Amino acid sequence: MNGLTREGALEQLTAKGSDYEIIEQDIEGVPIRTFANAPRSLSALFKENRSDETFYVYADERYSYNQMYAIAARLATKLQTDYGIVKGDRVAISMRNYPEWIASFTAVTSIGAIAVAMNAWWEADEISQGLHDCGAKVMIADQERLDRMAQIEQLSVAVIAVRPQNNHHLGVEFNSLVNQLPTDTPMPDSDINPEDPATIFYTSGSTGFPKGAIANQRNILSALFSWELDVHASMLINDIEPPQLDYQSATLLAVPLFHVTGSHAIYLQAYRAQRKIVAMYKWDPDKAARLIEAEQIASFIAPAAMTADLVQAASRTQRDLSTLLSVGGGGAPRAPEQVKDIDDTFETALPGTGWGMTETNAIGTGIGGQDYLDRPASSGRVSAVLDAKIVDEHGGDLPRGSRGELLIRGASVIQGYWRRPEANKETFTEGWMRTGDVAYFDADGFLFIVDRIKDLIIRGGENIGCGEVEAALLEHPLILEASVYAVPDERLGEEVATTVYAEQALDEAGLRIFLNERLAKFKIPKYIQFTPENLPRMASGKIFKRQLRDTTIAAMS
DSSP states (O other), X not given: OOSOOHHHHHHHHTSTTSTTOEEEEEETTEEEEEETTSOSSHHHHHHHTXXXXXXXXXXXXXXXXXXXXXXXXXXXXXXXHHHOOOTTOEEEEESSSOHHHHHHHHHHHHTTOEEEEOOTTOOHHHHHHHHHHHTOSEEEEEHHHHHHHTTOSSOOSEEEEESOSSSOOSSEEHHXXXXXXXXXXXXXXXXXXXXXXXXXXXXXXXXXXXEEEEEEHHHHHHHHHHHHHHHHHHHHHTTOOOOOXXXXXXXXXXXXXXXXXXXXXXXXXXXXXXOEEEEOSSOOHHHHHHHHHHHTOOEEEOOHHHHHHHHHHHHHHOOOOTTOOEEEOOSSOOOHHHHHHHHHHSSSOEEEEEEEOGGGTTOEEEEEHHHHHHOTTOOBEEOTTEEEEEEOTTSOBOOTTOOEEEEEEETTSOSEETTOHHHHHHHEETXXXXXXXXEEEOTTSOEEXXXXXXXXXXXXXXXXXXXXXXXXXXXXXXXXXXXXXXXEETTTEEEEEEEEEESSOOOHHHHHHHHHTTSOGGGSOSEEEEESSOOOBOTTSSBOHHHHHHHHHHHHO
């Protein structure tokens, strides 16, 4: 340690003429701090970072940065010539973490179209709603998604099929499409500005169908540069030189690319670092430990449940995980004892975490190393390109130490929700975004999230709107009242539970089958309590969820 504060380190690193120089711009009447030297677009990011370094590893497939870019260039050309995709059009992507996800995202955003990262866990009804909501002209999907889409009666979207396993897919096959062009086909020219929209990621709210969060080019690139800046600031404060590896730095991708943790913190952040991404088909902690050893993985970012699994696998498998330098988190808080477990289990890896949202492009606050070990309940300090404050129920600013709603604004915060003016009006005001999180800052500026205002369940990092699940339950002809709430879960942080009042006895197995046709599997309540009477209510007339939750927790023990 050299006595340099974080503020001092950031001042040095963001000064005029530096790589991470920060300037202030007026964007729609709001003063925003941005990185002066960031690329203007994702297209420029991809183009500037082409190389022969290994980029993406999936099973026995390996692609260099140049190879992936070449595939994307051919797909981009076909999207324009065969499907008429132009700047601003939406192209939906829904599949596992196959290499085609990366190529599709690169192609779509490189020509100024909007990549819609659809939740691959959605069932047919949800896919249909999502496609209708975003107005996608093309859907690029794998066999699992194609099977669900086959159930949609009126599918008004062109389909590109990824790795189809039979002859009954709905559209042209991905490889046959791109192989119609020579491998040296150039990426089409594009005129993309920092304010142009790049992505739509769906995020669950407390009611109704998930909202499409629209991020522009600047939003995403600001997040990428913010993470880089925080790493350099930490090294400067601690007198640490960047590790000199005699092999390519690598990261493990075990979370879905349709979440900003996977797409931004892992995938997009790899470009400038020239990092190798090793992708898993699905989460398997023993296989993860094997891959870390075999591929010399340096970093792993995942929700608390998965990092806890890896801690256990490290002890159980006795794999050599000494190349692992960081174990990051997000999506849901870790238990303090898990923070210590990470530090104790891995020879060289330090724990880290942060707070962010889809709406902030995954950045917000961050914490790692000794700061995190000293404050395991904290989510860290605010990014240099964001402002945050705590307000009371009337919107008045609260001092440090006081609990209230967390508001945030800055370069990475989305411009709004796709075609949801009422949600925009409710969430955004004078440049500030209401997060729905109850929090406080301590005297040193570290953020602590303590509760949620929004009626959400965070199951293993996946947001589940209670209202959406309640609506599905109430479609059942015999259910008169339903309340959905979170109960604690040792591995996932929270699980979905419900109490239902029906006019006659219901069969739990039958109810689960009913819900399976309406909700993605991860949203279906694990715990179902039936009651023969009306649900308890508070003086306000609202259902007394806390009482129901306490009753269910008692029944679980």
